[in-house]
Amino acid sequence: MKVELQRKRLISFRSCVPFLSGGFAFVVVAIILSLAGVNPIMAYGVMLKGAFGSLHGIADTLVKTTSLLLLGLAVAVAFKCKVWNLGTEGQLYIGALGATLIGISIIGSIPILGIIAMLAAGFVFGGCFALIPAALKVKFGISEIIVTVLLNFVVLLFIAYLLHGPLKDPTTVFNPYSPVIFSESQLPIILPHTRLHAGIIIAALAIIAVYVLLSKTKIGFEIRSVGANIKAARYAGMNVTKSIFVIMGISGGIAGITGAVLVSGVQHLLIEGISPGYGFIAVIIALLGRNNPFGVAIAAFFFAALMSGSEVMYRMLGIPSSLAITLQALVLIFVLIGEIFARLQIHKTENAMKNW
Amino acid sequence: MVDLVFTVSIIASGIRLSTPVIFAALGETIVERSGVVNLGIEGMMLMGAFGGFIGTFFTGSIFVGLLFAISGPIMMAILMAFLSVNLRTNQLVAGLAIWLLGTGLTALLYRLIFGVATISPKINEISPIGLPILSQIPVIGSILFSYDPIVYLAFLLVPLVHIFLFKTNLGLKIRTVGENPRQADASGVNVYRIRYLALIIGGALAGLGGSCFTLVSTGSFLENITAGQGWIALAMVIFGRWKPFYAVIGALIFGMVDSFQIGLQSIGTAIPTQFLLMLPYILPIIIMAGTYKRSYAPAALAVPYRRGER
Numbered sequence: 001m002k003v004e005l006q007r008k009r010l011i012s013f014r015s016c017v018p019f020l021s022g023g024f025a026f027v028v029v030a031i032i033l034s035l036a037g038v039n040p041i042m043a044y045g046v047m048l049k050g051a052f053g054s055l056h057g058i059a060d061t062l063v064k065t066t067s068l069l070l071l072g073l074a075v076a077v078a079f080k081c082k083v084w085n086l087g088t089e090g091q092l093y094i095g096a097l098g099a100t101l102i103g104i105s106i107i108g109s110i111p112i113l114g115i116i117a118m119l120a121a122g123f124v125f126g127g128c129f130a131l132i133p134a135a136l137k138v139k140f141g142i143s144e145i146i147v148t149v150l151l152n153f154v155v156l157l158f159i160a161y162l163l164h165g166p167l168k169d170p171t172t173v174f175n176p177y178s179p180v181i182f183s184e185s186q187l188p189i190i191l192p193h194t195r196l197h198a199g200i201i202i203a204a205l206a207i208i209a210v211y212v213l214l215s216k217t218k219i220g221f222e223i224r225s226v227g228a229n230i231k232a233a234r235y236a237g238m239n240v241t242k243s244i245f246v247i248m249g250i251s252g253g254i255a256g257i258t259g260a261v262l263v264s265g266v267q268h269l270l271i272e273g274i275s276p277g278y279g280f281i282a283v284i285i286a287l288l289g290r291n292n293p294f295g296v297a298i299a300a301f302f303f304a305a306l307m308s309g310s311e312v313m314y315r316m317l318g319i320p321s322s323l324a325i326t327l328q329a330l331v332l333i334f335v336l337i338g339e340i341f342a343r344l345q346i347h348k349t350e351n352a353m354k355n356w
Numbered sequence: 357m358v359d360l361v362f363t364v365s366i367i368a369s370g371i372r373l374s375t376p377v378i379f380a381a382l383g384e385t386i387v388e389r390s391g392v393v394n395l396g397i398e399g400m401m402l403m404g405a406f407g408g409f410i411g412t413f414f415t416g417s418i419f420v421g422l423l424f425a426i427s428g429p430i431m432m433a434i435l436m437a438f439l440s441v442n443l444r445t446n447q448l449v450a451g452l453a454i455w456l457l458g459t460g461l462t463a464l465l466y467r468l469i470f471g472v473a474t475i476s477p478k479i480n481e482i483s484p485i486g487l488p489i490l491s492q493i494p495v496i497g498s499i500l501f502s503y504d505p506i507v508y509l510a511f512l513l514v515p516l517v518h519i520f521l522f523k524t525n526l527g528l529k530i531r532t533v534g535e536n537p538r539q540a541d542a543s544g545v546n547v548y549r550i551r552y553l554a555l556i557i558g559g560a561l562a563g564l565g566g567s568c569f570t571l572v573s574t575g576s577f578l579e580n581i582t583a584g585q586g587w588i589a590l591a592m593v594i595f596g597r598w599k600p601f602y603a604v605i606g607a608l609i610f611g612m613v614d615s616f617q618i619g620l621q622s623i624g625t626a627i628p629t630q631f632l633l634m635l636p637y638i639l640p641i642i643i644m645a646g647t648y649k650r651s652y653a654p655a656a657l658a659v660p661y662r663r664g665e666r
Contacts, residue, residue, distance in 0.1 A: 032465075036469070140645040141648055142641075142645055146591050146641075147644075149587045150584065150587055153634075157630040158630065161629075164630075283456075284452075287452075320464055323460075325460035326464045327460075329459075329461075332452075332453045333453045336439055337443060339445075
């Protein structure tokens, strides 16, 4: 009875691990900041105020949550199948490209349908692009990890080419921007006088869609089976190749939708820096959220606050916003360490229970 | 004559451009031979580039710069070893964490130290040294046989790493740990210690590779200056079937393609610049797809080892 109680306490300790680890990461960065002659308490204060202190700050945090949440889901669904999609950054850009092409075409001038067509184009473009690493994995057996990372560079160059050439807005001379999409295909602002757009509703729907897909459907079951034990899944007659293609298509598709939401909701045109490295942060988010859609949502919100806070910190104190990615990487490292210790404790208790 | 000079300088610059990838791929070959995948190599290279830069900037000595260039990545390698060897976390996850840490930390520290200056601070790059006799050959000699000392070091390391891995006792231990850690353990090899050692060597080499970007090529540091070459090195290890000489062939092909596309840009072609710039990133994918066979990989690659477990 006593042991049981202790075990429960340890399991609840395990769920505290991300928060404790986050605390450690903040302490390490505080040390770096104070060595550089910056008062860390003031810096963190500005950060917190920037992320939540005003309506504008909160809206900005939620806008970033939208992108990070969608991309985090994209990475997480692939992880469920033990497929490593580190190319969400590239798929985001390809999806944004597809959405822009729709948004500036005549379809973009039709209310509602324009937005739906843009999102669909984002999904199709991003999803189809993600099939390249899937095909290379299935056909040649080469790791999707390296291929997806390298393709990110290729995509960024391709987008740069388009924006300096065929897709460049003919009315500007210098700026490598695409033309602005039709106002009918822009996502409406849901909080007046801020940048908060309806994309957050799309992100919320995506959480539910991913949850239902993975937990309630046949294909979701197959995907999870392949992820849990590929040999057993094959033995049970499941089509592993098909699962890998499907999951990469879905993962790339969600990343493409993220790009479409950024074009339709935030920028209203395609630029080179439409994503400030969201794809890399999404990997940490998926890992921290333990590939669970709701866990991903919490991690995305936390990291979005970190990002928008650190932007304000940069503007007010000149502290570089690369602080955010450092903090995020440290959180991941401390969570990895913390999880193992928690697991070891639970293990010990279970052994003690056996001997008892 | 002009064609000859052009061709020769493309080759020479290809050799120069392949140097960072050679260092990193040699290091990663040793690491993967011990059964660990280090995806953090890009982050370690960035740390090396940054360390080499600040070391040289503040002391004026290239030697201190190189010392700084390897010490940061070695610390990251120890962290990676702690995560993947002692704690047995998923090596891929640990490597990604190291990569992102290197990306964030170098950008953050650079800005904290130098502020947001509009003119980026510069250091004096290492000056090239001509090979005796060979560099005296008229016209092509001075182009083809005159490099920075760090380039010679990279090519000198290739046979050394080969001998280390395949002809020494320690190399045998590393390979056994990568193929069958349990057997290695049974015959008295300390698996943990060997993997630590391999990761530290790999980290130092990645750091040297990274330092090429700041100490040899540009003389200044930029965020993400390595531009994915750590990932290219990872691809070259696979292409090279976990053998140092083959990996270097891959790195040289990469260097030549990169130098060729830069040459094409300089003489001007109808092909848009961005498509030329894509070549170095597409090439590793193509050559991996053409040559990959799983059976060449060390058997225990990416498998954590726990003593006393079946």
